[in-house]
Amino acid sequence: YREEKYAEIYEINMLRCIFCGLCEEACPKEAIYLTKSKKIVNSGYEREDFIYGKDKLVMPLEMAIKNTQTNTVN
Secondary structure (H helix, E strand, O other): OOOOOOOOOOEEEEOOOOOOOOHHHHHHOOOOOOOOOOOOOOOOOOOHEEEEHHHOOOOOOHHHHHHHHHHHHH
């Protein structure tokens, strides 16, 4: 008998991220992926702005489908 365990709180601290892609490998649902975005993002000045919880990480399904279609074309 093996019980699956999930994190109670899921957060990504972008101040510690080195964009290595290990989170992509570890994700059991293949929900995390890095993109080659050429969009410039605004800088942030507060630490809390760089900690992404589930509320900031989840995107609408239509946007995710559009994102994967543009990534496979390039």
